[in-house]
Amino acid sequence: MDARYAIEIDGLTKRYGSMTALDRVSFRVERGELFGLIGPDGAGKTTLFRLLTTLMNPDEGTAAVDGLDCVASYRQIRSRVGYMPGRFSLYADLSVEENLAFFAALFGVRVADNYDLIAPIYRQIEPFRTRRAGKLSGGMKQKLALCCALIHRPSVLFLDEPTTGVDAVSRSEFWDMLAELKAKEISILVSTPYMDEADRCDRIALINEGHLLAVDSPRGIVSAYGERIYTLSGGDMYALLLAARRLPHVRRCCPFGAAHHLSVDADFDAAACRRQLADEGFADVALQPAESGIEDVFIKLMNHE
Amino acid sequence: MNETVISVRNLTKCFGSFRAVDGITFDVGRGEIFGFLGANGAGKTTAMRMLCGLSCPTSGSGTVAGFDVLREGERIKRHIGYMSQRFSLYDDLTVLENIRLYAGIYGLSHRQTLRRTAELFARLDFRKERNQLVGALPLGYKQKLAFSVATLHSPEIVFLDEPTGGVDPLTRRQFWELIYETAAAGTTVFVTTHYMDEAEYCSRVSVMVDGQIRALDTPAALKCRFRAESMDEVFRLLAREAKRGD
Incomplete structure (x- = not known):
């Protein structure tokens, strides 16, 4: 002691x-x-x-x-x-x-x-x-x-x-x-x-x-366990959530207040995903890179990802 | 707004000289997710009790699910669902027993009970859990079960009083997906929360301060009006104006 x-x-x-x-x-x-x-x-x-x-x-x-x-x-x-x-x-x-x-x-x-x-x-x-x-x-x-x-x-x-x-x-x-x-x-x-x-x-x-x-x-936790995160928002948020889960190279997608958070892997292509969403009828969606927060990390760790 | 399911005018509740709810007026449409925000002591619980037919207003008027809040409290209760912050389920009954108990209270027929129970298990993906004591279930399961039981009788409106307090971040999000689904199927959801990110999920939000509704609009319009980045900021700006303590 x-x-x-x-x-x-x-x-x-x-x-x-x-x-x-x-x-x-x-x-x-x-x-x-x-x-x-x-x-x-x-x-x-x-x-x-x-x-x-x-x-x-x-x-x-x-x-x-x-x-x-x-x-x-x-x-x-x-x-x-x-x-x-x-x-x-x-x-x-x-x-x-x-x-x-x-x-x-x-x-x-x-x-x-x-x-x-x-x-x-x-x-x-x-x-x-x-x-x-x-x-x-x-x-x-x-x-x-x-x-x-x-x-x-x-x-x-x-x-x-x-x-x-x-x-x-x-x-x-x-x-x-x-x-x-x-x-x-x-x-x-x-x-x-x-x-x-x-x-x-x-x-x-x-x-x-x-x-x-x-x-x-x-700060240390976020830098040690943080992932590549994109925020996604615009229009019918529930329909957008379900659509986002079908995008390639998206590991996880959760609602996070005003925007959904997408945890993505290295091959994620934002431009291609914007096109796919537009093709599915989602006009004016914003898909932007963002920083991980404590909640993102917690969800990742509790899932043993 | 298409069809109105809650409509109140100058609804007021006094306890002695204290005006807990001070003339609130608003409408809620079918299928809306209506966020009912306010600081501790702002009068949310008192307002909610009047809307649920549990407390008679001192003055004002209104209807909930088409019934008069002054005279038809008992009929309102049959047409709404209610889930409180702490569980409304019985820990020492099994999942199935809890469902049967509430089905009985809501007056469902035997056939309706069987059908709704099957739907509920399919939606929640419960299998082996059905004969477990509710007390032994993980918190996230209990929360979803409590919500499903509160909507067992397909009420027009479900009132949720801080449904996600203390729940882990993933379950909290799964719970909101359940809310989205329910609202999309036409049930109105009236919800209170202290998580400001959850306020962003609502179709419209009202903020109560000192017994009055100080702001009511979509999250986007509120953020624009108060030049705020988030609902958290909107809430802080409004709640700081409060004169009375909680």
């Missing part, structure tokens, strides 16, 4: 009966890093959080947080980490300020001790400090939960899907808050099913069905 790393995982495996939730997962998170765990439901993200926060023990492999072994030193780890689970887990019957005071007391600190750390977030919910937590809106609950996870100034912060079900604007604001915490030298492991949030992380791990698909910076 190396104290240089905020998190160090080696061959971590967890089974529930016959189902393998995590299968030999290994990666390291540097101190002060904002590290994203990106994958859909069922990828094993929550299982990994529960192992790292010492709520469960692994079946195989080792994990260390802040240089401490997750099995042998679980008590010390618990006092050093902050954990915001995916489900709202504060006390609905306590007020905003009572929840905060309660979590501070659990960790043997006073709210005032680390107030500077939570101040930018807590100020936004302070006008409602006497309101019961159960009566807060979704966005405010999330901010309170973050304050409660930070009140003892943890060295590593674990955030399990903090932006799931949150609208695009509030999601972006939440990532701004994480950038501020990172500036205060807190190491952060955050999970998300939204691939477009990858760019807000220093490094990411792509995970699916218990398997790690890739670990690197978002």
Whole structure:
């Protein structure tokens, strides 16, 4: 175990009966890093959080947080980490300020001790400090939960899907808050099913069905696994999607917002494909080379292509 | 627009002094994929509950599938399908049992149930899965099954409330192909989502801010009007105007 790393995982495996939730997962998170765990439901993200926060023990492999072994030193780890689970887990019957005071007391600190750390977030919910937590809106609950996870100034912060079900604007604001915490030298492991949030992380791990698909910076992942991509748009997009799948040298074609993405091989001839589409009655289609994104890479890797 | 299947005028819902939905007016045509966007707390869920006959409007008027939203909520329910963000299926029933249960609730005859079940299995390419417990199915399968069950009775309109939340990027796209197919066959699809790339797949999109519809048009026209590159940008421009928190 190396104290240089905020998190160090080696061959971590967890089974529930016959189902393998995590299968030999290994990666390291540097101190002060904002590290994203990106994958859909069922990828094993929550299982990994529960192992790292010492709520469960692994079946195989080792994990260390802040240089401490997750099995042998679980008590010390618990006092050093902050954990915001995916489900709202504060006390609905306590007020905003009572929840905060309660979590501070659990960790043997006073709210005032680390107030500077939570101040930018807590100020936004302070006008409602006497309101019961159960009566807060979704966005405010999330901010309170973050304050409660930070009140003892943890060295590593674990955030399990903090932006799931949150609208695009509030999601972006939440990532701004994480950038501020990172500036205060807190190491952060955050999970998300939204691939477009990858760019807000220093490094990411792509995970699916218990398997790690890739670990690197978002840019590094795209340059390592990116493919030749063309975008295709114009007219009846559904008919165009089906037509694109019949074009030669197209490996895969998926809808991607305003344009379809075609993953193509080296022999793909764009001019010939434009002619073929025109012959099939698709007028005014735009077929342009483009760069791979994280979602393109994820689809490629989850298909074992 | 050819035939209108949803038509509402000044639809309003108040909870005490709070106007959750504040006078919304719009029409949706047959076979449209209508994207219903809005920030958390903008009033989407409340509006959707009124359209589904689950909540009576405080004021305003409208029809869904030809029935009055004020007086015919029960009849509306029989003519629409609904799939929520979290599954509407029973985990401890098998695939076939879930289908039979919903066929019964929607009042399909035995013969209709057999025919629709066969069609559903053919379309989803389910074979060995039919006798599996739904709880044991992979998420992507569940999602597609939930959608197929919500359209089992060939409703005029299917309401989808964040149907793709948490789903992997490939399944999310397969799900949208299912939506395209359904709409092309004449069922109207009314859908909410937080994925802005999915807003681009809709025939038309409305954006709710503070209980009101602030913009409604095709994605192309909205991007042009707001001089935006993407629907994500359009959404951000509008949602930032919100005065009330979520």
